[in-house]
Amino acid sequence: MAEEEPAEQPADVEAAPAEAEETEETSAAVPDESADASADAAALAGDGSADDATMSAVDGEQPAAADGEQPAEGAENEGVPPLSLGQEADEEQNDEDFEELDQDFDAEDEQDVLTDIDDTYADEDVYGKARYLQACEELGVVPVSQILKFLEHDTLQATHYGLGTRGALAVAQALEVNETITVVRFGDNNLGGEGAAALCDVVQRHHRVKELDLSRNDLRYKAGEIRKPKGGEDGEEVPNDGSASPTSQAIMGSGTPKLRSLSYRGGESLARLVQYSTITTLILSDNALGDKAVSLLADAVAHSMTLEILDLSRNELGELAGRKLGEMASVNSHLVQLDLSWNHLRVRGTAALCSGLVSSISLGVVMLGWNGLGDEGAAAVGDMLEGNDHIVELTLSGNGFTDVGFGHIARGLSVNKSLAAIALNQNMLPQVGEVGVKNEDGTVSSPNQAAQGTQHIVDAVNTNKGIVYVNMENTNAIQVEIEKMEGVLEERREKARAASAGG
Numbered sequence: 001m002a003e004e005e006p007a008e009q010p011a012d013v014e015a016a017p018a019e020a021e022e023t024e025e026t027s028a029a030v031p032d033e034s035a036d037a038s039a040d041a042a043a044l045a046g047d048g049s050a051d052d053a054t055m056s057a058v059d060g061e062q063p064a065a066a067d068g069e070q071p072a073e074g075a076e077n078e079g080v081p082p083l084s085l086g087q088e089a090d091e092e093q094n095d096e097d098f099e100e101l102d103q104d105f106d107a108e109d110e111q112d113v114l115t116d117i118d119d120t121y122a123d124e125d126v127y128g129k130a131r132y133l134q135a136c137e138e139l140g141v142v143p144v145s146q147i148l149k150f151l152e153h154d155t156l157q158a159t160h161y162g163l164g165t166r167g168a169l170a171v172a173q174a175l176e177v178n179e180t181i182t183v184v185r186f187g188d189n190n191l192g193g194e195g196a197a198a199l200c201d202v203v204q205r206h207h208r209v210k211e212l213d214l215s216r217n218d219l220r221y222k223a224g225e226i227r228k229p230k231g232g233e234d235g236e237e238v239p240n241d242g243s244a245s246p247t248s249q250a251i252m253g254s255g256t257p258k259l260r261s262l263s264y265r266g267g268e269s270l271a272r273l274v275q276y277s278t279i280t281t282l283i284l285s286d287n288a289l290g291d292k293a294v295s296l297l298a299d300a301v302a303h304s305m306t307l308e309i310l311d312l313s314r315n316e317l318g319e320l321a322g323r324k325l326g327e328m329a330s331v332n333s334h335l336v337q338l339d340l341s342w343n344h345l346r347v348r349g350t351a352a353l354c355s356g357l358v359s360s361i362s363l364g365v366v367m368l369g370w371n372g373l374g375d376e377g378a379a380a381v382g383d384m385l386e387g388n389d390h391i392v393e394l395t396l397s398g399n400g401f402t403d404v405g406f407g408h409i410a411r412g413l414s415v416n417k418s419l420a421a422i423a424l425n426q427n428m429l430p431q432v433g434e435v436g437v438k439n440e441d442g443t444v445s446s447p448n449q450a451a452q453g454t455q456h457i458v459d460a461v462n463t464n465k466g467i468v469y470v471n472m473e474n475t476n477a478i479q480v481e482i483e484k485m486e487g488v489l490e491e492r493r494e495k496a497r498a499a500s501a502g503g
Contacts, residue, residue, distance in 0.1 A: 125177055128177045141167050147161075151181065159189070163190070166195075183211040185211075186212075187213050187216050188216040191218070200273040203277055209277075210280045211279070216287070270297045274297065278306045280306055280308045283309075290317070298324040299328070305334055310338055318346070326356025334362055337365040341370055345377075346372045347373065347380070354384035358387040367395040369423070373401070374405065375402055378396075379405075379408040381408065382408035382411045383412065391416075392419060397423050397424070413457070415464070417466065424475060468496065470485065
């Protein structure tokens with residue numbers, strides 16, 4: 001008996017789709033390396049003592065030279081304790097959280113995330129995944145599986161992915177509809193001006209994001225030259241009116257407010273972001289923004305009612321930026337932390353900044369390390385400390401101070417009513433003259449400059465009972481005197497802790 005042939009398939013039944021090829025995402029979410037925030041030192045105890053205040057870590061790189069002076073090559077900043085209480089523990093916890101997400105997300109999950117977003121889900125795209133995938137397809141970029149994963153959380157951690165401008169435009173589309181993200185960390189992604197401008201534009205119009213990190217993204221002026229895209233009749237160049245490029249305009253839509261390259265006229269997108277958004281933390285370190293861009297930004301920050309933390313370290317800032325930031329500090333009433341480390345403020349930029357800081361009523365943490373201040377810049381800082389009663393933590397590492405500069409700092413330190421912590425590490429005091437000889441009455445005869453500089457700070461700390469933390473590492477300071485001073489400071493910290501624990 002002949003075998004029965006299988007029944008013929010109906011013509012209208014579609015063939016089963018071929019199994020999707022698995023895509024392996026090799027990038028890993030790496031927590032950002034830049035030093036973030038530094039918490040205020042604790043409240044003073046009943047006798048004027050303050051609680052623990054630890055100083056922010058400063059990168060061990062070659063400092064900017066003071067006028068007419070080159071700092072010692074290869075100076076490092078090892079052993080500098082962190083400035084903010086609990087900051088190190090918070091960073092470790094963040095690292096563990098992101099590692100846990102990575103472990104939960106295996107290769108099989110990746111393909112599911114990339115392909116299993118159907119039409120029904122797209123209509124309820126609260127995370128922006130469908131938007132992101134569509135934008136990636138239209139822009140011709142490969143979707144990043146970890147971005148899809150983090151879109152479901154409150155923090156979008158996408159540092160070191162090399163997304164580029166197109167990748168940033170795709171993420172911006174997801175943020176248009178995402179209802180969970182409040183923190184965006186996009187450090188080291190080669191975003192360029194247009195990519196960063198797209199992210200700034202979204203954050204500006206949708207007030208959910210409170211923290212934005214765009215550090216190390218090549219936002220220097222050359223990345224934002226005024227672009228003249230081809231688009232007129234016969235291919236002639238059309239003057240740039242600040243609108244988006246044809247690519248970004250096609251993806252973002254004609255109804256989206258026009259984008260500008262981030263560095264166009266020195267950073268208009270950043271200025272608009274600060275002026276019109278409700279962002280509280282803005283990290284822009286290591287972007288070579290320069291004076292012009294930061295001058296525009298400073299004007300916007302001056303009137304911001306929400307920005308609390310601003311990081312402008314490593315941005316080649318000089319005298320003009322110092323003057324504009326000083327003007328900002330004199331009128332702003334909400335900014336509490338300003339990081340200007342590793343710039344080129346030098347004497348005149350520092351003097352202009354400090355003239356504004358005298359009137360600041362909100363800034364509690366100011367970081368001026370590695371700016372080539374020299375002894376003249378130290379004099380400006382000393383004057384500022386005499387007149388300011390709001391700064392709690394001050395970083396002055398690696399600025400080429402001699403015993404004269406230490407004397408200027410000590411002058412302000414001894415009378416300031418708010419300062420609790422100061423970092424003076426990596427200011428190598430010259431060992432000139434005879435080695436100091438300590439007498440029985442405690443005085444030092446024939447002191448060298450190292451001994452003299454040490455004594456200036458020790459005397460100021462003994463006078464000002466509110467000081468609880470002083471970093472004098474790698475300064476050639478007299479060690480025995482520093483140890484005695486540290487003993488006094490520890491007693492103050494213990495007393496403040498006891499007072500805090502008692503209610």
